[in-house]
Amino acid sequence: MARPLSYLIFAMVIGCVALFMLLPMSKIAEHNERGQAASLRVTQPAEVKQPSEVPAAEIIVGDSSANKISEQSEPEEYTVAVSGRIGDASGGAVSGLIVKVESQGFGGENISSSRVESDQLGAFTLQLVPERQYHLNINASGDYAGFSLDSFTDKDVARLANIVLDRVELVDVDGLIVDTNQAPVADFELSLRHLSLNFPDRSFRSDSSGYFSIKGFPAGEWRIATNQSDYFRIKGLELLPGEYRNLTLVIDQGSYYLSGWVSDDFGAPLPEVIITLKSAFATEDYHSFSYRSVATDSNGAFEFAGLGGHQLTIGVYASGFKTYIKQHDFSSFSDTLKIVLMK
Secondary structure (H helix, E strand, C coil): CHHHHHHHHHHHHHHHHHHHHHHHHHHHHHHHHHHHHHHHHHHCCCCCCCCCCCCHHHHHHHCHHHHHHHHHCCCCCCCEEEEEEEEECCCCECCCCEEEEEEECCCCCEEEEEEEECCCCCEEEEEECCCCCEEEEECCCCCECCEEEEEECCCCHHHHCCEEECECCEEEEEEEEECCCCCECCCCEEEEEECCCCCCCEEEECCCCCEEEEEEEECEEEEEECCCCCEEEEEEEEECCCCCEEEEEECCEEEEEEEEEEEECCCCECCCCEEEEEEEEECCCCEEEEEEEEECCCCCEEEEEEECCCCEEEEEECCCCCCEEEEECCCCCEEEEEEEECC
16 A cells, blocks of 8 residues: 555656646747737738828927028118207197108118107107107198108107297288280299298199189299190299288290201101200299100101290200200291201
């Protein structure tokens, strides 16, 4: 009985040893199976997922190239506040006036401009780029003359601290615009300028009967002129403070006609030659001046209509030829000229 028991014990020992040896082998086999499965999954073609779009703001934050562009860009010009005040000679404030400043480049181009209005205390504030040169202009209204200041910068605040406007005497004028035959000239526009005060220009126009009216313009010396190609100017007219005038403004228009041809000394017509007419005359109140210009056509011909009949100064200008200047007095209502230019 003792011997079978020993065999049983020996068999149990052998079984335990075999069990412990089999466990590591199973772990190794399991590990190998997992490795093969992972290898199979890697070799399978994977589905590629497209990246979603990122907002531009997020790209700028994380994009180094965008930061470089920002660093290379020039900083915007900054401005400083410059204040001033507008008053009259007695120290009172002048409010509601437009203050305009402009800065121009070396070529005359407008770089910047701004407009502000003076408040009830006459004060205003401008935003200026430091060290840039500006031109300031104040268009007066009512009975004040204007003001201008050239080439000032943000450092010239003392020049703006107390701008004094001159009070002026205003006058009223009315009358007629007529031609040299004293016939009314209807619907004719003229521009009025004061020759000693910085006061805004005034435009006025005659009505169907040639009548015009100007209200509230400063007394003093005036210049009245047109802004068109046929230029007329009246100068030397002077009005005293408190004076009322009824004026007759004569412009060099009428029923006279002048035509002709321009050629060289061989008789060949000269096209595109500039012909100018100037005339001047004086009245008791002023001097009147007129200027007209035309170019000859392909046949060298020219014509002027609606002339006033006063003595004319004719000028003829052509490249490669001597300038032709001559006085002309009308012998009829329709004169014809033959003009020969010399080399």
